Amino acid sequence: MALEHAILVSLLEKPGSGYELARRFERSIGYFWTATHQQIYRVLKRMVGDGWIDVHEVAQQGRPDKKEYSVAAPGREALSQWLHEPVEPESIRHDLAVKIRGAAFDDPAVLIREVERHHRVHSERLAHYLAGERRDFTGPGAAGTLDAGRELQHVVLRGGIAYERMTLDWLDDVLATLHRIHGPEAGG
Amino acid sequence: MALEHAILVSLLEKPGSGYELARRFERSIGYFWTATHQQIYRVLKRMVGDGWIDVHEVAQQGRPDKKEYSVAAPGREALSQWLHEPVEPESIRHDLAVKIRGAAFDDPAVLIREVERHHRVHSERLAHYLAGERRDFTGPGAAGTLDAGRELQHVVLRGGIAYERMTLDWLDDVLATLHRIHGPEAGG
DNA sequence: TTTACCATGTAAGTGGTTACATGATTAG
DNA sequence: CTAATCATGTAACCACTTACATGGTAAA
Numbered sequence: 001m002a003l004e005h006a007i008l009v010s011l012l013e014k015p016g017s018g019y020e021l022a023r024r025f026e027r028s029i030g031y032f033w034t035a036t037h038q039q040i041y042r043v044l045k046r047m048v049g050d051g052w053i054d055v056h057e058v059a060q061q062g063r064p065d066k067k068e069y070s071v072a073a074p075g076r077e078a079l080s081q082w083l084h085e086p087v088e089p090e091s092i093r094h095d096l097a098v099k100i101r102g103a104a105f106d107d108p109a110v111l112i113r114e115v116e117r118h119h120r121v122h123s124e125r126l127a128h129y130l131a132g133e134r135r136d137f138t139g140p141g142a143a144g145t146l147d148a149g150r151e152l153q154h155v156v157l158r159g160g161i162a163y164e165r166m167t168l169d170w171l172d173d174v175l176a177t178l179h180r181i182h183g184p185e186a187g188g
Numbered sequence: 189m190a191l192e193h194a195i196l197v198s199l200l201e202k203p204g205s206g207y208e209l210a211r212r213f214e215r216s217i218g219y220f221w222t223a224t225h226q227q228i229y230r231v232l233k234r235m236v237g238d239g240w241i242d243v244h245e246v247a248q249q250g251r252p253d254k255k256e257y258s259v260a261a262p263g264r265e266a267l268s269q270w271l272h273e274p275v276e277p278e279s280i281r282h283d284l285a286v287k288i289r290g291a292a293f294d295d296p297a298v299l300i301r302e303v304e305r306h307h308r309v310h311s312e313r314l315a316h317y318l319a320g321e322r323r324d325f326t327g328p329g330a331a332g333t334l335d336a337g338r339e340l341q342h343v344v345l346r347g348g349i350a351y352e353r354m355t356l357d358w359l360d361d362v363l364a365t366l367h368r369i370h371g372p373e374a375g376g
Numbered sequence: 377t378t379t380a381c382c383a384t385g386t387a388a389g390t391g392g393t394t395a396c397a398t399g400a401t402t403a404g
Numbered sequence: 405c406t407a408a409t410c411a412t413g414t415a416a417c418c419a420c421t422t423a424c425a426t427g428g429t430a431a432a
Binding site: 003035036038039042043062063064 | 392393399400
């Protein structure tokens, strides 16, 4: 499991509340990891209990108070230890691939609409990632002058971009295949 | 959840035992879905209870008896219904991406070895997929003469191949980035 | 006789999802 | 007055992993 470690990395990059972490998991960190606020609050509580992170209440004006979390020494140590352990290269788990093979036993036309829908979603994600890249990693301060942390954030983002591009190409391939096996029988 | 549906598709392609399903999940279906035998036996039991699949004991010579499962009418119906429902386009969940961002707060040299290890694993997977493609989808019977089921299996396999190639390219990018931020300081 | 493969399961624990619940502030 | 955003949590359930457990056959 790595949610604890993802939280540690995020808090090292910038301390924040559970709510803020949840928002980050919807955005930049969500390129490669997702977590809901319920999950985050539960883990945060455990991490405080384990002494990995510190909390302090922050009063705000015009907003509810929040608890700001930051990484404590044992948390940094735990992260370092995890970074030294190997993790399993993970496999993809695609509902859509199951559906594609299932289409052999059902109407492929239904699947065509589903694949087109996925294509739209992945196009939007790609556009979103590219916008983030333009915003955060181009212009003044780019081209070799970034610090290590930003370089690493950028290479992770490039991974997300490569993933979306590959997926879009593959979905085109899937659509062409579906039309090939469906079209001749049903007239396109 | 789609483990039930993945099992239905697999049993429609060819009836088999829980053990055989587990092996298939390590191989072809494992390109996009994983499941252990414990999980499969549990789900199989539930599916029999729900009337989605039928069992019959098969005596074998030189081997333990097995229970062969095949899809029943309600199972086919359930699969069809699922195929007509939209599924969420899923996001990647990469421990390695967490580690890469975490490397900003630790020794990047450790991460270089980890990334190289992942590179080797993905190279092996790619070689394995390509061997499967040569074995099952080339030679006599290929080039437009495949039936729909095999065409669909092939396009899913091409997805696995594309994923591995993209991942290898990205891991090269990660390594280059790590050397860039680490090399100048440590002379590596 | 040891290893590998065939074959099926239980039990305990962990992690993740969904639903429920509260309450303040700001903008329309 | 309504909706959106900020902010934090509990409870129940479900999926998945890991460890344990059994027992037969075939090949080295």
